[in-house]
Each structure stands twice: as structure tokens, then as C-alpha cells.
Amino acid sequence: MGFFANTRACYDTYMTFGAWLGIYIIFLAIFWFFVLTILRHFREYNLPNDYSKWIVRLLLAAVIMLNIFSILLFLNLFP
């Protein structure tokens, strides 16, 4: 009985984790779709010899850093 009770608890925990993981992956996919679209715009249309590439690098670094923190914090939610 104890085994099945643990299994049930484990199942509930991972199903919840799985549901949140699914939502989180969809969020990240949409987020990176927009980021990559913007990067594509800059690769295609940027004007030569201007300061924009530094701003893009700065924003991209911020996005990557926040994304890593976000993943770590998400995994921390389900010990």
C-alpha cells in the first residue's frame, strides 16, 4: 500500500512538473522565435558601420543571461 501511495504521489508530482514544463517550453519557444526574428532583421537589414551591433549584443547578452537564470529557477521550483 505504501509503495502504491508513493507511486501515486510521485505520479502527481511529475504530472504537475510535466504540465508546467510543457507551458514553460511553449513560452521559451515563442520568446526565442521573437529574439531570432529580430536577430535575422539585423543580419539582413542593418546599416554598415554604425553602433547598432553593440546594442544588439548587449540586449542579446541580457536575454541569454536572464534565460539561464529562468531555467535554473524553474528547475528549482520542483526539487
Added chain:
Amino acid sequence: MIRLQPNETILMVLHRHWIAIALKLLVVLIFLLLPFVAIAILPQAGFDIETVLPLIQFFLITYLMILVLGVFIMWTDYYFDVWVVTDLRIIDIEQRTIFNREVSEFMLYNIQDVTVEIPSVLATFLKYGNIKIQTAGGKIFEISDIPNVTEAKNVIIDHVPKSAVG
């Protein structure tokens, strides 16, 4: 990337004045401060933040990700809204949204009328304004919030072929 003709040179590239994006960034700054204000206020209202701290940290970082993406999109809109003035033509690039972009161009000899507008007190002090150009086809091209608008107009007028003036 813009393709120039062999003997064509770029005279100037007109982006919008920094105030155009600064006002939008001010709104982002207010949104940036909101969760921190909430975190400061909630414990005083009796909410035990310690119990849900990991969840709050996660949503805060996710919220910041969305804000940075918003700044990224605003910057794209600002940066790609541009007029490239060459000695032969003007290329009007308008980035309406991230997936809506319009590029049109007209030759300088088609210019019939150039109008400069300085629409507000802020524009007067920061020396920015709008330029409207009417071409021979009757179409009006407009770019808003251009810095040093009078100088920009003078450069355009100076390079209109004399046969096209009057």
C-alpha cells in the same frame, strides 16, 4: 542591406530623434519598477513572501525577460525606421511592426515640395521635427521626429537637380 548604384554616395542617414525611444523606455522603466514595489508592499500587507520566494523569483526573472524582449522590439522599430538620403534618391524604410516592413524610394529629381514641421515645445527645444516631401506622382513621404530637421531639409534641397526646382 541597401544596394547603391556605382556612382551613388550616401549623404545622410536619418533616424528618429532619441526622444522618440526615450519616452517608450520610460514606460518600460515604470513596468520594471512595478514588481519591486509589489515585493516591498506585500509583506506589509501580511503576505508571507518567504514561503513562495522561489516562485516569485522565477516569475520576476520571466517578467524581466519579457520586458527585455519588449525593449528589443522597440529598438528594432526605432532603428529600422530610417531615411537614407543619397545624391540620387531617398530610400524610405518604415518598420511598422516586427513583421511589417515597407521600403519605398523616390528620385531627387521627382521632388516637388519639401515641408518641415516642428510640432511641439519639446521639439522646439530639442531641435527635432517632421519632414514631408511631395513627389511628382503626388505621393507624400513623411518621416517624423528627425533631429536637426532644418539642416536635413537643406541637404535634400541642395541635392535636388536644378532642372527639377520650380
